[in-house]
Amino acid sequence: MEKRALTSNEPTTAELLDQCSRGDREAMHTFYVENQRCVFSIALNYFGGRREIAEDVTQKVFLKIFTNCSFRGDSKLSTWLYRVTVNACTDEARKLNRFVDLAGVLTFGEPKGGEVQQLMTESEEISGVVAAQIAKLRPKLRAPIVLKYVEGLSYNEIAEVLGCSIGTVASRMNRGHKQLAARLEHLRDAI
Amino acid sequence: MMKDVHCISQLSAFVDRELPKEEQREIAEHLLICAECRLEHDRLKFAAGLASHLEHRDAPPSVWTAVEIGLDGKTHNPHGSRRTWVRFPVLAGFAGAAVFLCAFGFLAYFALFTGEPFQANLPANSSGLPPRTAGSVEPVDPNAVPANSVIALDPVNANSNIAVTAPAANAPQLPQRQYFEFETLAGAPKVGSRSTATNLVVGDVLETDAVSKARIEIADIGNVEILPNSKVKLVGTNPKQHRLALDRGSLHAKISAPPRLFFVDTPSATAVDLGCEYTLEVDEKGSSSLHVTSGFVAMERDGREAIVPAGAMCLTRRGKGLGTPFSADTSPAFRRALEHFDFGGGGSQAIDEMLTNKNFYDIISLWHLLSRVKRDDRERVFEALVQYVRLPPEVTKDGIIALNRKMLEAWREEVERAWFE
Known part of the structure; x- marks a missing residue:
């Protein structure tokens, strides 16, 4: 992100966003190509690897940016984009919680003990298991962990994105780590 | 000082390396002495390590x-019909409930108004489940070894060469690099018969001659320079530990990582990184010499451990175990006497020589000697050490002579403080 304007012919990111707000479809596509991976990856891990939800969130984020851009330039573009994405994830999670997901209750429920091991063997993807457990954290704990480990943001940057202090980020990371450690304890021997 | 206070609330920031350098160092030092924080640190580090696998x-x-269709003012679902307000599984649930209620009402009607129990025309399989077909899932034998089992390095087996073991059943196959990259700094280091290699795979041995040198990148935690006339083997690498074995020669390690992530086996002991920089030498007989220039290193052998701080050294002798750590600035006479005590059976005579030649820099050795000498000699060592390092108020001479664990621990902190100041 924010790697534009390396040559004089390329518009800066702010110029690109300005072109987007004026309906320039080519500029929109360029902006999308540059940023879709980050938005999609955050959403994918926020929702425990559920691609359909992540696709929805990605679509909403870019539609919002292109139709109702709120970037005022008072923070870095990347910070703003992360904030829009996390907010969209939070909104989506709230909507999902409005009704009980019978699919989860009837088919899987909460996997326990050996079931988890079995699921892991089937998927052979530790990232999937970790993402699934991260998705069970409260949104307040989930967002900083996803921003830290998917995007590699520092605590300072996470604090800017979430609009809180670094101390709050550190505290949430601590609680998130603890809960993850407890939920993934069964992997310790396997790893 | 951080060393005295639990630091559990800061451990995530420590694991993520988000603290200022000084605080990182203080917490690392605290972890060396506080089992409670160390345990919590290990748990958080484990969680952070797993989270780093996110894709x-x-x-x-x-x-x-x-997005384009949305921009054109149309509604579009990128993945078909998922986004219905009430999703199919929900509808299915309601439908199931409705069928159940109807069936229940039907049965109740028969029971109440016909006076006969209802007899359904069941198929031969009276369980009501569909008959098993060729595609049905068979029960899983919990003892069966899964086809995708891998042979992995046993991370627990210290001092092993390439110790391999079958992992627990159902263990996941982790994406991890089983090699280190290295670069040639001088001459032509060799990996086996390959003189042009740039990777050191687990099990590989890298050798340098009198004029060659190489630098190995240890994952993302630092690097190790292999000096001339050395032979080093990559024993294993995984997220929990990286392990080399130095058979002979010298290496210089510069590691920036939480404690106990990087190990170097020698024929006479194992050097355990506690966040540090050091030089380790192994001679033809397998004896080793460690010189720590930053942080701490633990030398371990047969369950014994000597923690060596920056500015100190430690010798090991094959077949004779760990020596007592000593200052790199100690006098030759003190060092000779210490070696005589550690490896030559010098006893009380060697202690006399040490006490005659001691200076302030020898506090690190005197501290270690307290628990290594006979009781008769301990009082003399105590008197020598107390000349340089004050006793904390809660510590008594009798307690130290009796090797009271709490008192030793309290005085050790004073010794460490004096050492670093």
Whole structure:
């Protein structure tokens, strides 16, 4: 992100966003190509690897940016984009919680003990298991962990994105780590 | 000082390396002495290590199509019909409930108004489940070894060469690099018969001659320079530990990582990184010499451990175990006497020589000697050490002579403080 304007012919990111707000479809596509991976990856891990939800969130984020851009330039573009994405994830999670997901209750429920091991063997993807457990954290704990480990943001940057202090980020990371450690304890021997 | 206070609330920031350098160092030092914080640190580090496996992925092309259609003012679902307000599983649930209620009402009607129990025309399989077909899932034998089992390095087996073991059943196959990259700094280091190699795979041995040198990158935690006339083997690498074995020669390690992530086995002991920089030498007989220039290193052998701080050294002798740590600035006479005590059976005579030649820099040795000498000599060592390092108020001479664990611990902190100041 924010790697534009390396040559004089390329518009800066702010110029690109300005072109987007004026309906320039080519500029929109360029902006999308540059940023879709980050938005999609955050959403994918926020929702425990559920691609359909992540696709929805990605679509909403870019539609919002292109139709109702709120970037005022008072923070870095990347910070703003992360904030829009996390907010969209939070909104989506709230909507999902409005009704009980019978699919989860009837088919899987909460996997326990050996079931988890079995699921892991089937998927052979530790990232999937970790993402699934991260998705069970409260949104307040989930967002900083996803921003830290998917995007590699520092605590300072996470604090800017979430609009809180670094101390709050550190505290949430601590609680998130603890809960993850407890939920993934069964992997310790396997790893 | 941080050393005296639990630091559990800061451990995530420590694990993520988000603290200022000084605080990182203070917490690392605290972890050396506080089992409670160390345990919590290990748990958080484990969680952080797992979280670092989260994936980065591109959105599928259908998302851009959906965005474009959305921009054109149409509603579009990039993945078909999922986004219905009440989803299919919910409808299915309601439908199931409705069927159940109807069936219940039907049965109740028969029971109440016909006076006969209802007899359904059941199929031969009276369980009501569909008959098993060729595609049905068979019960899983819990003892069966899964086909995708891998042979992995046993991370627990210290001092092993390439110790391999079958992992627990159902263990996941982790994406991890089983090699280190290295670069040639001088001459032509060799990996086996390959003189042009740039990777050191687990099990590989890298050798340097009198004029060659190489630098190995240890994952993302630092590097190790292999000096001339050395032979080093990559024993294993995984997220929990990286392990080399130095058979002979010298290496210089510069590691920036939480404690106990990087190990070097020698024929006479194992050097355990506690966040540090050090030089380790192994001679033809397998004896080793460690010189720590930053942080701490633990030398371990047969359950014994000597923690060596920056500015100190430690010798080991094959077949004779660990020596007592000593200052790199100690006098030759003190060092000779210490070696005589550690490896030559010098006893009380060697202690006399040490006490005659001691200076302030020898506090690190005197501290270690307290628990190594006979009781008769301990009082003399105590008197020598107390000349340089004050006793904390809660510590008594009798307690130290009796090797009271709490008192030793309290005085050790004073010794460490004096050492670093």
